[in-house]
Amino acid sequence: MIKFENVRFGYHETDVINNVSFNIPKNKYTCIVGHxxxxxxxxxxxxxxxxxxxxxxxxxxxxEVNDSNLDVIREKIGIVFQNxxxxxxxxxxxxxxxxxxENACVPQHQMxxxxxxxxTKVGMQQYLKHDPEKLSGGQKQRVALASVLVxxxxxxIFDEATSMLDPEGKQEINxxxxxxxxxxxxxxxxxxxxxxxxxxxxxVLEKGVVVMEGTPDVIFSDxxxxxxxxxxxxxxxxxxxEAKLKNFNVxxxxxxxxxxxxxxxxx
Amino acid sequence: xxxxxxxxxxxxxxxxxxPRTKLLSLIIMVVAILATTKLSVxxxxxxxxxIALITAKIFRNSIINIYKSLVFxxxxxxxxxxxxxxxxxxxxxxxxxxxxxxxxMQTVFVWMRxxxxxxxxxxxxxTTKPLDLSLGLEKSMEPLKKWHVPVNEIALIISIxxxxxxVFATEAQKIMKAQTARGIDFEKGKLNEKMRGIVALLVPLxxxxxxxxxxxxxxxxxxxxxxxxxxxxxxxxxxxxxxFAFLMLVLLIFITALxxxxxx
Ligand SMILES: Nc1ncnc2c1ncn2[C@@H]1O[C@H](COP(=O)(O)OP(=O)(O)O)[C@@H](O)[C@H]1O
Ligand SMILES: [Mg+2]
Numbered sequence: 189m190i191k192f193e194n195v196r197f198g199y200h201e202t203d204v205i206n207n208v209s210f211n212i213p214k215n216k217y218t219c220i221v222g223h224x225x226x227x228x229x230x231x232x233x234x235x236x237x238x239x240x241x242x243x244x245x246x247x248x249x250x251x252e253v254n255d256s257n258l259d260v261i262r263e264k265i266g267i268v269f270q271n272x273x274x275x276x277x278x279x280x281x282x283x284x285x286x287x288x289x290e291n292a293c294v295p296q297h298q299m300x301x302x303x304x305x306x307x308t309k310v311g312m313q314q315y316l317k318h319d320p321e322k323l324s325g326g327q328k329q330r331v332a333l334a335s336v337l338v339x340x341x342x343x344x345i346f347d348e349a350t351s352m353l354d355p356e357g358k359q360e361i362n363x364x365x366x367x368x369x370x371x372x373x374x375x376x377x378x379x380x381x382x383x384x385x386x387x388x389x390x391x392v393l394e395k396g397v398v399v400m401e402g403t404p405d406v407i408f409s410d411x412x413x414x415x416x417x418x419x420x421x422x423x424x425x426x427x428x429x430e431a432k433l434k435n436f437n438v439x440x441x442x443x444x445x446x447x448x449x450x451x452x453x454x455x
Numbered sequence: 456x457x458x459x460x461x462x463x464x465x466x467x468x469x470x471x472x473x474p475r476t477k478l479l480s481l482i483i484m485v486v487a488i489l490a491t492t493k494l495s496v497x498x499x500x501x502x503x504x505x506i507a508l509i510t511a512k513i514f515r516n517s518i519i520n521i522y523k524s525l526v527f528x529x530x531x532x533x534x535x536x537x538x539x540x541x542x543x544x545x546x547x548x549x550x551x552x553x554x555x556x557x558x559x560m561q562t563v564f565v566w567m568r569x570x571x572x573x574x575x576x577x578x579x580x581x582t583t584k585p586l587d588l589s590l591g592l593e594k595s596m597e598p599l600k601k602w603h604v605p606v607n608e609i610a611l612i613i614s615i616x617x618x619x620x621x622v623f624a625t626e627a628q629k630i631m632k633a634q635t636a637r638g639i640d641f642e643k644g645k646l647n648e649k650m651r652g653i654v655a656l657l658v659p660l661x662x663x664x665x666x667x668x669x670x671x672x673x674x675x676x677x678x679x680x681x682x683x684x685x686x687x688x689x690x691x692x693x694x695x696x697x698x699f700a701f702l703m704l705v706l707l708i709f710i711t712a713l714x715x716x717x718x719x
Contacts, residue, residue, distance in 0.1 A: 236677050259679070267677055274670035277678075279586050279618045286689035291679035293687050303689075321621050332674075339678055 189214035189343060189373050190235055190265075195244035197234060203242070204230055206396040212389065214249075217365075217374045219384050221419065222393030228377045229270075231393070232347045235375075237261055249342075266340030268349040272328035273320070281307065281323075281331050282316040288339040306334040310364060326357025333364060343373035351379065381422045384408075385442050392417065409440060462584050468697065469511040469582045474591025476698040477579050480705040487709045488571050491716040494560075497567045499715060503708055504574050511582050513574075521573055525566070533562045589613040590690055608682060615671070623664070630659045 190212040197205040204227050212218045220228050233239045234246060237258045246253040248261050269275050278284040285303045294302065307313045310330040320328055329349055336344060346365065350358040362383075365374060376383060384390050390407045392400035394417055400407055408414070408425060415421070421429070424444045431438045431451060438450045464470070469477070488500060508514055536558040543556035580588070593610035600606050631641055634655045641652045680686075 233673070238673055238676065262677055262679055269670060269674060271667075271670055273622055274667050275674035276618070277615065277671065277675055279614060283586075283689065287675075287680070288678045290686045290689055291681070291684070293685060296687055296689065296691060299687075299689050320618070335678060 191247040193245045196242045216388035218389040219387040220377045220391045226393045227396040265343040266336030267345040270348045272325045276320045306338045310334045325353045326360045345375045347377045465512045474587045487712045496715045529566045
């Protein structure tokens with residue numbers, strides 16, 4: 189659905205995105221991982237047309253992203269940013285969701301119903317009149333998600349949307365993402381290597397370059413490279429690695445149950 | 456901190472009125488106050504103002520504090536007027552200063568005016584949510600669009616500022632705590648140490664403000680906001696018969712004040 193072709197971009201003279209090409213599949217759950225400063229957020233900004241690439245091309249559903257079709261792109265793709273406070277625009281929950289509808293010129297008499305529908309989708313229907321000061325970080329991110337969903341239906345980018353939340357808030361948002369997965373392209377920019385296990389497709393970024401790309405099976409089959417990139421392995425893989433060191437005969441798998449079974453059988 | 460009366464929620468008639476009704480009424484009343492000079496008119500108007508304050512349950516709030524701040528100003532004014540105004544009959548003499556009737560009257564007038572103006576503006580801000588107020592202003596300023604005044608953008612700026620005031624207050628507290636932990640004393644110390652404290656607070660606060668502004672602009676843009684495109688509006692203001700009745704009443708008060716002033 190989203191295709192990068194030899195994209196270069198930099199904020200100053202130096203490039204922070206260096207000749208990047210990849211293809212994000214439609215209606216799949218794609219994770220983009222990489223260390224701080226590797227250019228993940230910049231990629232998200234390029235997709236959304238908030239920055240223009242220096243060279244190369246970006247396609248969304250076959251449409252090339254440029255200044256003349258930003259409206260079309262933003263109707264297809266929405267983004268939830270990292271900081272819950274900095275994306276809450278209005279002074280109450282309902283007004284924040286309404287902000288997107290106002291921009292899309294939705295007739296006033298239809299708004300109430302739509303707002304209620306989307307607030308219900310993210311479980312915030314009881315908070316419509318609340319102002320952001322009285323909401324938790326997780327609740328603010330849920331409102332942000334509703335405000336994005338109401339305007340852009342096909343794909344959602346989460347740019348470390350849970351990294352500033354407490355475990356409970358994280359759980360809530362991840363739950364919502366699972367519910368949204370059907371018939372929607374999800375792009376999750378993340379630090380959480382555990383999340384990769386649930387992904388359909390993974391892109392690993394290092395210093396503005398795509399260093400690995402593929403299904404989680406492909407990515408995790410090259411443990412050496414992951415270690416070389418200093419990426420923390422998911423818990424299952426750490427267990428497998430330790431088990432192998434102790435001469436247990438386990439295969440690379442991503443299902444903890446299988447590992448447990450093998451280990452139990454061998455002792 | 457009740458500078459101009461913070462919004463407090465009660466379900467009174469004044470709370471329920473359309474913000475435009477209240478804005479217009481405020482203007483009419485201010486004109487009435489400024490256009491009249493007779494004691495009888497002022498007594499009439501001040502009674503009206505107090506009735507309004509009581510109906511809106513403002514006396515439960517800290518309007519008394521606002522009045523207290525006027526006492527000092529009133530006393531200063533009295534001293535100046537006694538010294539400077541030497542017309543009208545002499546009421547009494549203290550030492551070698553004669554106190555004239557007009558000096559006293561003048562002070563009383565100014566004082567009554569101030570009380571009324573402050574009470575009326577408090578009445579507006581205490582009974583109207585800031586957001587509704589900015590919405591009311593936006594709607595009332597709509598005609599200015601003809602002269603390319605960016606009315607909607609101004610209203611949006613006001614509402615975003617209102618949204619971020621508490622955010623920055625929290626942020627400032629956080630920074631102060633962090634800087635205190637690094638050894639900066641915000642309370643004690645000489646002037647130059649105090650200045651250091653202020654710099655240590657303001658610099659991070661500005662950095663954070665710019666970050667927030669960038670993030671917010673991005674969030675608004677990706678959600679389809681553009682100043683060049685038309686937008687619909689979720690909040691609509693509706694005047695009902697209460698608003699019209701109230702405006703009639705205010706007009707009646709205005710006419711009565713003028714009749715008292717000029718016809719009698
Ligand atoms: N607005 C900006 N102006 C200048 N440099 C930036 C800006 N945003 C990010 N950068 C730089 O670009 C690089 C990539 O940043 P970013 O895409 O935010 O990384 P990530 O999201 O992976 O942590 C970093 O070196 C960062 O310092
Ligand atoms: Mg980032």
